[in-house]
Amino acid sequence: MKVGITEVAARAQVSEATVSRVINRRQGVSKKTRDAVEQAMAEVGYERQTQGQLVAVITEFVSNPFFADVAERIESALAPHGLKTVLCPAFPGGVQERDFISALVDKGVAAVVFLSASNTVEGADTETYELLRQRRVPYVGINGEFADGVPTPVFSTDDALAAELAVDHLHRLGHRRIGMASGPAGNQPADRRVRGFLEAMAKRGIEEPERWVVRQSYTVEGGQAAVGPLLALGATAIVAASDYMALGAIRGVRRQGRTVPGDVSVVGYDGSAITEFTDPPLTTVRQPADRLALEVGRSVLALVSNRDVPTGELLFDPELVIRATTGPAPAQPAPARPAPAQPAPEA
DSSP: OOOOHHHHHHHHTSOHHHHHHHHTTOSSOOHHHHHHHHHHHHHHTOOOSSSOSEEEEEESOTTSHHHHHHHHHHHHHHGGGTOEEEEEEOOTTSHHHHHHHHHHHHHOOSEEEEESSGGGBTTOOOHHHHHHHHTTOOEEEESSOOTTOOOOEEEEEOHHHHHHHHHHHHHHTTOOSEEEEEOOTTBHHHHHHHHHHHHHHHHTTOSOGGGGEEEOOSSHHHHHHHHHHHHHTTOSEEEESSHHHHHHHHHHHHHTTOOTTTTOEEEEEEOOGGGGGSSSOOEEEEOOHHHHHHHHHHHHHHHHTTOOOOOEEEEEOOEEEOOSSOOOOOSSOOOOOOOOOOOOOOO
16 A cells, blocks of 8 residues: 555654655754654655655865865755755766766765766766756756756856956056966866956956966966966966965965065955965955855755756856955066976986
């Protein structure tokens, strides 16, 4: 005999309407009541219509405090509704990402969140998304639209506005030789930030703004490597595409015998909490992790309950946080100090 919500309601000693709210993960039910209904469903053998209680969060940058913060906030948004997140560290669009998805689909997964994963890669392999659609597993993206072109909820920070905020802040401080340490080409957020940077520079009358952009990896080492070419051009300020790159840029500036912000100002991007405690505290453009995670949570809850949600990309405004790594432009850029000679390798 098929078990329905009537049997669950009787076992939990609540109304059928309350059971329905728990099953559809709607608000307005206390944790104590929700737990009682969940226990009753298990005892009477009630089977949910959704595929499971797990939500996979796919991301490459688990070591980055910003992405860890977003993942944690998504967990906090979903946990009261009986959903549990599983963090899957995977290279965007690679075999590892597909393997995670395949394994979780076989085990039963309610939804997947691509947190700056393959959804950020131009021309990414669509095989993973096709598998999810075939198995009727909903998915959403953060900071990048999907390559398959299928209408899907995506929640992103407005990267063009982020670049405008950084350039405007530095320009007001008197900087005109502003460089950008960007992420790799083909990465949607990096490409958007570059376009926003070029527009912001051109709007302020800076000629040939393209020459002020250096592409590197989203790492401390990438930020440090971008410093040399930018200082060679006479840059007095650097806009970095991530806080990690900004920290690398600061290290690179110091290794050339210059100071931050006395000789070179640096602006980061992401706004993770740790940037408040760096030396000096980092001026950064903060992504709204709290609002992003909240909307992702709402969208996932609606999708796993078979309710319609708006598709397409929803943009969130970032915020400029001014700290101690930016200051007035120097009257004359400091001369570059030659890099120390490297010892010859032993024979």
